[in-house]
Amino acid sequence: MKLSVFGLLAMPAILPAQVTPDMSTRLAAVEAAAKSAQSAGDNAWMLVSSALVLMMTGPGLALFYGGLVRRKNVLSTMMQSFVLMAVVTVVWALVGYSLAFGGSGPVIGDLHFAFLANVGGAPNADYAATIPQQTFMVYQLMFAIITPALISGAFAERMKFSAMLLFTVLWSLIVYFPMAHMVWGKGGVLNAFSGGKIPCFDFAGGTVVHITSGVSALVCALYLGKRLGYPQMAMKPHNMTLSFVGACLLWVGWFGFNAGSALAASSLATSAFVATHFGAAAAALGWLVAEWIHNGKPSVLGGISGAVAGLVAITPASGFVQPFPALLIGLCAGILCYLMVVKAKAMFGYDDSLDAFGVHGCGGTLGALLTGVFATSLVNDGLKDAAGKVQPLGMVDGHAGQVLNQAIGCLISWVLAIVGTLIILKICDLTLGVRVNKEEEIQGLDLSQHGEEGYILEA
């Protein structure tokens, strides 16, 4: 599409003598038509991508997490994902979008777009020149929704609903919006494509989404403490089929998450799509094989957990790496996350109920670091010097220093997540109390927090 547009535009430059006033009007019309056609294509893909990313939270994550908890907590766990679709949306409209993408500060945006002022059908050329800014805004909103939803895997089955709401609003303000601005916002200190001092590559949210949520999840798990009876009491997943469907929806939705991050229906989107799929596939196999060797049986939960781990790890790399490095990143993620979830968690004895840290924190960090190794300008030629020359990206391009940049990016993300989450938990604890009481926890959060049950079999 782009090539043919340029072809049309290039013609008058070669034949200036023949351009008459009448012809230049017609050329302008052709130019406008071509622009509108590209905008239509890009916008269509971005709207679909936005819907796909929302689908990852509800029903994707809600089913995935909902199936893994005990029967008495299925609704409360699903609700922790679902309610964010409402809460974060409102916060985003008020100030969130503006704090993440308004202005050009190094750490956080400004209030330029507060209450969605000036966010309409016209594109914002700082981010995506071919789609309405409203599309960009709503697409980014879906990321802001799923990120805190991922954390809920760590405090599932024991956090108060009221505290969880307050936690999420504060967490979005203190951790997510600044991190999104630093990595993706104009002038952000980690934004490689906007002159950031520490140029990091994070295509779709390894640092912004998965490290922040995964590390915050670990902090939550440690702060809240173990579920009553953990690990002596059996806490088997109550419905693996729900989790299976949820994980498969996550896999599909992730195409919107990663390929959509190209912000256009471009060949870069295709490349990210392919890398995403390959990463997930290799990681599913990696986890399965590791488990098969270690436990003697390849489990369904292992397969789907591995796929999610691979999707996490390929997220920062998806718009920068070729298919075979994507397979390799996925394979590493599948094996590493398996070891984290099965070995490290048991060794340290923390109760990250649904392994939000083991999968998102570890997978995200691994993916962010490996992006520094495998990122190549053959895939993404977006980084140019002042003269317009395409710059090398990662170690495979001969720029080994990028791994260090990525590590600093990870470190900033870890520190922000740890400090921010601790402060927020303390605030929630002092005002509302973060954990349900013992009776409520034994009764189950469905009844104690929401007054209903997931399964009413005698009805």
Place this chain on the structure above:
Amino acid sequence: MKKIEAIIQPFKLDEVKEALKGIGIDGMTITEVRGHGRQKGHKEIYRGQEYNVDLLPKVKLEMVIPSNRYEEVLKTVTAAARSGKIGDGKIFVYDVAEAVRIRNDDRGETAL
């Protein structure tokens, strides 16, 4: 009158029901239960966390029959419920003092 309480493998329920029908025993009550005898149960692993499942799903079949038929019923149930493997279940027999048909006050074996 005798009460027969048979705890059997769930997948054997249909065979047992058919066999009892074959000898003219129609009334029975079925409950889904969990339990174990000498059978050890099995191990499940979810993300590395091991769970020993020793209470396994079983079906409890209860029926009250005339005393003179109970050997025949025992043989029928045993034959139909047997797979020959550990975990096939057990049968317990009790004496029953009285039976009442609620609809019309029939008593004793006529109520069965």
